[in-house]
Amino acid sequence: MSNLKKDDIIVVDRKAAKQTVFVTSLGNAMEWFDFGLYAYLAVTIGKVFFPEIDPAYQLIYAFATFAIAFIARPVGGLVFGMLGDRIGRKKILSLTLIMMAASTVFIGLIPSYSTIGVAAPILLLFARLIQGFSTGGEYAGAMTYIAESTPDKRRGFLASGLEVGTLVGFTSSAALVTLLTYILGPEKMVEWGWRLPFLIAGPLGVIGFYMRSRLSETPAFMALEEAKEEDRHRASLKEILTNHWKPLLICLGVVFFYNTALYMVLTYMPSYLTEELGYGETKGLVYSLLVMISIIPIILIMGHWSDRIGRNKIVIGALIGNIILGIPAFMMMGSGNGLIVFSGLFILGIMLAAFQGVLPATLPSLFFTKVRYGSLAITYNISTSLFGGTTPLIIAWLVSMTDNSMIPAYYLIAACIVGLIVVSLFVKETAGRSLRGSAPTIEDQSEVDEILKNPVQALWWKEEEPAEMHIEAPYTQNSPAKTNIK
Template identity: 80%
Template sequence: MINSYTCNEDGGKLNMSNLKKEDIIVVDKKVAKQTVVVTSLGNAMEWFDFGLYAYLAVTIGKVFFPEIDPAHQLIYAFATFAIAFIARPLGGLVFGMLGDRVGRKKVLSLTLIMMAASTLFIGLIPSYSTIGIAAPILLLIARLVQGFSTGGEYAGAMTYIAESTSDKKRGFLTSGLEVGTAVGFCASAALVTLLTYIIGPDRMVEWGWRIPFLIAGPMGFIGFYLRSRLEETPAFKAMEEAKEEDRHRASLKEILTNHWKPLLICLGIVFFYNTSLYMVLTYMPSYLTQELGYSETKGLVFNLLVMILLIPIILGMGYWSDRIGRNKIVKGALIGTILLSVPAFIMISSNSNLVVFAGLLILGITLAAFQGALPATLPSLFFTKVRYGSLAITYNISTSLFGGTTPLVIAWLVSLTKNSMVPAYYLMAVCIIGLVVVGFFVKETAGRSLRGSAPTVDDPREIDELLKNPDKALWWKEELPVEAVVEGKFNSNVTAK
């Protein structure tokens, strides 16, 4: 194990054996809140763009795949939705590694512009009846660009907020990112619902579906302007201020070699997290319409109301994750999902609007627990120099393999088995795996500094308490990869056994 060393993992001279007052980062509360609001707003715009496709999946199937049997149009539409996730790992790799080199802020501005441009392009694509097979091909290209940009967006936003907030409030403030996600989905669902109600399903197929996509352009430029005015994170600035010879940029090989354990843990967490996310937010409206026979408007309204109610619940879960621990929140949600999935889907299959809504709300509350706690958990798995890249790569690989394909896989399984309870069984199996991952491999990080970073506070009065307990404040010091330290990759003076 590592006995003693002077760690420069963040680019600064942080002495593990003698934590000093100047080592502790004090963040401005006002700046931290502004960071959360602007980053979350940008994230909301990104997920507004992304959510449009999910909520217009039935209509898109009719516009771009009119010659396909109506029973399979949704599968083709969701296949095009899922195809974008092929590009997400590549986007995560490119933007993640870039974010660890040039900064979080610059990359987040770029991803937002790319998403807005590709979404605007979708709204301009002629229909199949106009240009034939070229229409779905162009749609596919636009979806790939969306996936590529999204690959760097969410992991970067999590990293940015986690590095800009104090240790004791990280759960609550990072949960604001998921509020942005919910607001983006709500806005897209509300707009689609309103348009469908005003002009009707037929006109939506003819031309109405284009309107939400055309709004993306102006929104993207607004988001870009707001993000460009943000400051870089304290952790990244500390690394940049180090002398050139003291700085070391981690390579992909180094990440895979020296950080393989947190990579695998992250894959497992994102597996159950995004399966639940895409089940509730993107699949359920189509499930209600195609499998249970509800009108498109009613299915969207139900899902929209659930998402609106989830916003304060997400913030509440983030708040309590700082006080009782993130792992307790996540474990409780996993157990709740395992026990309540079947009852929830039985309720959703009923003919009572109130009971259907209650079933959707049950699934939404367990999802809200994940959304409140996990945005602070995931960045804490990695050291600062590899945080953006490692998180972006693993998050997007897992999302592409399991989360983003959830609507397609579930739609196919339901079609194959003719069993409307398949989504419940699928969700239960995923959460059982998640319970094993969190229960055995995830350390509690509530109130603790990020790995590789000095403690961060927003009240100078907390400094004395931290100086009295340096080992607690720098709890991660024994976790530095021995191989990386010995080879000088963390620029540390090491005595290793």
């Protein structure tokens, strides 16, 4: 591969790449719509399933059930990730979507505690575990799929579309919950209204499954399938842990600060504004909803600029921003003035948008194609389970124990200090470069000569490849199935 040839270079059709991003992101939006419903209905769910608990602790119990699902995420990541590296990304992404939809509908059908007693929270726990299991394979798979289907020079911008899907899913669930709460009122929401959003997941899941089933495999995975027999070895979990421990640890560190910020802003803030700052359920949801809508274009802008100036610069800038502005932002949220409250939340949203616009392209670049899905799914979900999904629970508990509403700011700052160390010292720049160990990917034939003149830049991680690994066979211009939409 050191003697790079013209036919080695992967040419991705621009229209097909955009369609791939759209379909994958739309499916991701549907999945996170399902997952986000629980977070935005946490206060109501606490009343429905834990009515015997002191009201002051109902939210903690509800978030505990939310966090429990993250126990299943590493298991789902291991199972679906390893399968994705063996049988393909497309099949797994279709399966995870339909599993999430089915478990979400099931939550909407569970009788309340007043009807079947303790069996109600047990069934809720079971459904949440299934949600966590399916999510374990979803997000890492979607990141992998988009990264392997997009050209090197535009991967940041196109991959940021995945996080737009995440925001659209969260925003849709927040908007629906807000609308229902406004129309029905808190009492009817507790009585029966909370079920409606969960039941909508059924038809959405069917639509998403159909759209994803029409995707074809990624060029990188197809190249692996077409490789010589000796190069088609699929790494075991032991081999991944032995030969790829360094990128695994780096990924754990990055996901730690990323998901701390993500789950704090997207899942904890509505309850924080309602329960801790006393703004009322509808107002707390509206503030969060407006911020999520506002940062969608910022995510795309960050992705675009990451392709131009580099991904690490943007991430480091956002980490420093959180460290400096974290406390002022939370002080603004506690001011009681609507505009100032929104501004404080928006500051956190901008920093999160920087992470969301850049990291979906950075994380898949840490791993080789033959272990990318499995390695990313395992590490992403372990870190998310330990530090992301537990963020609302830990912060809610710390606030209740200390009666200090600034605890979330301190928690966020601590996570970002760790992130600053990890990114500054261990994360290499990935902008404009090929995926690890893979041939260059372009969207225009005019780029071929430029790549051939500077193959070291295109194959910048080749020298780090473990001795027992082999670089993937190129997905050449003569290979079949050049598009990603049938």
